[in-house]
Amino acid sequence: MSIFTEKYDPKNAKNKKIIKNNYDDIVYIKSFDELSLKKDLLKGIYNYGFEKPSAIQQCGIQPVIEGHDVIGQAQSGTGKTATFVIAMLQVIDETLDKLQGLILAPTRELAAQIQRVTDGIGTFLNISCITCIGGTNTSYDIEALRKGVHIVVATPGRISELMRLKRFPYQDLSVVVIDEADEMLSRGFIDQVTDILSYIDQNKSGNIVLAMFSATMPKEILALAETVLENPKRILVRSSQLTLEGIKQFYVNTENDEHKYSVLTELYETIEIQACIIYANSRKRVEDLAMKMTEDNHTVSFIHGDMPQKEREGIMEQFRLGSTRVLITTDLLARGIDVQTVSLVINYDLPSNYENYLHRIGRSGRFGKKGVAINFASRNDMNIIRGLEQFYQTQIQLLPESLIDVIEGNRKYIKCLYVYNKIDMLSIDQIDALSHI
Numbered sequence: 307m308s309i310f311t312e313k314y315d316p317k318n319a320k321n322k323k324i325i326k327n328n329y330d331d332i333v334y335i336k337s338f339d340e341l342s343l344k345k346d347l348l349k350g351i352y353n354y355g356f357e358k359p360s361a362i363q364q365c366g367i368q369p370v371i372e373g374h375d376v377i378g379q380a381q382s383g384t385g386k387t388a389t390f391v392i393a394m395l396q397v398i399d400e401t402l403d404k405l406q407g408l409i410l411a412p413t414r415e416l417a418a419q420i421q422r423v424t425d426g427i428g429t430f431l432n433i434s435c436i437t438c439i440g441g442t443n444t445s446y447d448i449e450a451l452r453k454g455v456h457i458v459v460a461t462p463g464r465i466s467e468l469m470r471l472k473r474f475p476y477q478d479l480s481v482v483v484i485d486e487a488d489e490m491l492s493r494g495f496i497d498q499v500t501d502i503l504s505y506i507d508q509n510k511s512g513n514i515v516l517a518m519f520s521a522t523m524p525k526e527i528l529a530l531a532e533t534v535l536e537n538p539k540r541i542l543v544r545s546s547q548l549t550l551e552g553i554k555q556f557y558v559n560t561e562n563d564e565h566k567y568s569v570l571t572e573l574y575e576t577i578e579i580q581a582c583i584i585y586a587n588s589r590k591r592v593e594d595l596a597m598k599m600t601e602d603n604h605t606v607s608f609i610h611g612d613m614p615q616k617e618r619e620g621i622m623e624q625f626r627l628g629s630t631r632v633l634i635t636t637d638l639l640a641r642g643i644d645v646q647t648v649s650l651v652i653n654y655d656l657p658s659n660y661e662n663y664l665h666r667i668g669r670s671g672r673f674g675k676k677g678v679a680i681n682f683a684s685r686n687d688m689n690i691i692r693g694l695e696q697f698y699q700t701q702i703q704l705l706p707e708s709l710i711d712v713i714e715g716n717r718k719y720i721k722c723l724y725v726y727n728k729i730d731m732l733s734i735d736q737i738d739a740l741s742h743i
Contacts, residue, residue, distance in 0.1 A: 334364045338392075341367060346430035347395050354426050360385035365541055366519075367393045370481065375538040376517040377487070377531050381668070386519045390483045391424050393517070397481055398456050400432045404478040407457040408506075410465070410499065412489045413638055414439040414615060415622055420459045420485065433457065438464045441615025448473045462490070462498035469505060476506045479514055486641045487518035488527045488661060496530075503534065521668065522661040553667055556705040557681040557691050566654060566682050567598065573652070573680070574604055574632070580647040581625065583669050584634045587655040595654065596634045608634040640665040653681040656690050660697045680705060 335341055337358055338351050359367070362380035369376050370393035380386055394407045409424075411417040417437050424435045438447045438460040444467060451458075451473060458465075468474035482503070484490050490499050506514065518531055523542060531538070560566045570584070586592045589610040596608035607630040609621045625633050626645055633639070634654075640662055651670045657663045670677025681702065683691050691702050 333368055335359060335368065336364070341371070341392075341396075343392070343396055344431070347392070347428065350395075350427045350430045351392065353429065356388065360388075362386055362541065363389045363392070366390075367396075369539040370394070370515055370517050371396050373513065373515055375515060375535040376519075376541070377523070377528070377535060377538050378517065378519045378541045379521065379523045380519075380541070381521055386521070387420055387423050387485070388427065390485070390517055390519060391420070391427055394457060394481050394483065395424070395428045395431060395433060397515075398431075398433050400456070402478070403454040403456075405451065405455055405458060405475050406478055407481045407483075408465075408476075408479055409457065409459040409483045409485060410462055410490060410502070411459060411485045412461070412495060412641065413611075414441060414461060415618065415639065416485065416641060417459045417461055418619070424457060424459065435459065438468065439615070440464055441618075444468070444471075451475055462495050462502060465502055466498050469502065478512075479506060480512065481515045481517070482506065484516070484518045485520070487520040487531070488522050488524055489520070489641060491518075491527050491530050522664055524661060553670055553677040553679055555667065555679045555681070555700065555702045557683045557702050558705040560682045560684055562684070567595075569682065570595075570652070570654065571599070571602065571604065574599070577650070579650050580631060581628070581645055582632045582650040582652065583639065583648055583666075584632065584652045584654050585640065585657070585666050586634065586636065587658065589636055591655065592634050592636055599634075604632075605630065606632040606634055609638065610636045611638050637662055637666070639669070645669070649677050651677065651679045653679070656681060656683060656687055660694060663694055664698070 338348060338356070343351075360380075361384060362378060363385050366376060366378045366380075366386075366389040370390065378386065378389065390409070394409070398406050409417075409420055411420060414437075417439050421435055421437045428435070434455045435457040436447070436450050436455050436459070438451075438458050440461055440463050444464070447464065447468060448471070451468070465474060469476075484499065489495065503516070516535060518535070520527075523531075528542075558569055560569055584595070584606075586595055589612055592608050592610050596606055599606045607621050607625065609618055613621075621630075621633070624630050628647065637657070640657075648670045651667050653663075653666060657666055667677070667679035670679065681691065694700070695702055
């Protein structure tokens with residue numbers, strides 16, 4: 307990891323050199339046994355439900371273990387989280403009761419999910435992991451850090467606060483991971499993230515491995531990554547290769563909001579699905595849509611960033627357990643969040659950028675499972691639909707009248723999977739793991 311010498315300016319031409327793949331010199335492994343992992347870590351991997359490494363795991367784990375900076379890109383739901391979690395658990399010294407690993411995530415929900423994955427895979431290791439996120443009492447984080455933990459999964463705001471209070475023990479960090487790197491290095495987070503990395507880099511006691519992972523890597527983000535990473539191993543995917551296999555994509559013509567709502571309620575009453583996520587572009591639209599559907603006796607739940615943390619946690623837990631089957635949200639849940647039974651994603655509002663489209667529809671069809679994405683589009687929105695098709699080299703078809711036939715196959719598949727999981731001895735977290743988050 308290198309020191310930031312200047313603030314990044316995306317308009318500055320000298321920052322626009324594009325990182326290219328160099329994964330030809332990376333060793334690909336066919337099984338986890340080839341990685342020479344700790345015995346108890348390997349036991350935890352298999353116990354958690356993994357059988358063989360996914361594509362990103364085949365080439366993304368070993369470089370981090372060997373001490374290389376990494377920028378890793380892969381389609382949503384193909385195992386990015388487990389990639390850096392396994393690598394971090396391998397390099398952590400269990401005998402050293404100090405903070406050695408930091409994972410930064412853009413949302414509290416994603417941070418909590420990463421902690422669950424870390425605890426699950428590391429269940430046989432003597433390694434402790436906590437979350438440091440907003441909406442919780444800072445004093446709890448300070449006390450936990452004082453007692454000693456090995457890994458912290460955090461949102462940037464909370465780490466910035468702990469550093470300001472001089473309560474973040476960064477001196478023994480050996481691995482720092484930035485998850486959802488394109489979001490974390492965008493204007494919403496860039497100042498906090500660069501300040502955190504610069505502070506750690508200037509005050510570190512040894513070498514630190516920095517790894518960045520995401521499903522999408524725009525050119526501007528790759529250019530910024532080059533100013534941060536030192537001779538990184540690069541595992542990148544062209545945008546034309548990013549379309550998620552197994553997800554059928556459709557659009558439906560909607561003239562206005564009234565027509566949108568009419569179509570949505572018709573879908574709700576027609577389709578029997580196990581779990582569905584509906585995306586709107588603002589917190590107010592999420593609340594208004596949820597209120598209107600509830601008034602019309604449709605059972606839905608909703609979540610957005612202005613809600614208290616405890617309430618957000620409760621809503622997500624109910625959705626994971628299947629207590630509610632339709633969740634209306636903003637892009638808060640567009641990234642990383644995995645619920646095994648989600649088979650349908652509806653873009654009530656089209657996303658504001660092409661990258662978020664991939665993250666949104668990736669909530670269905672996890673790790674090769676079947677899914678359906680339906681986009682509501684007015685006449686003025688059709689240029690966005692065509693732009694998405696061109697960007698991802700895919701087809702978004704007009705929703706056919708035989709809608710039930712389209713989704714019925716997915717519904718039966720998900721229902722069978724759900725019943726299987728209900729009768730099997732798997733925990734909810736282990737079911738999540740099987741989707742290779």
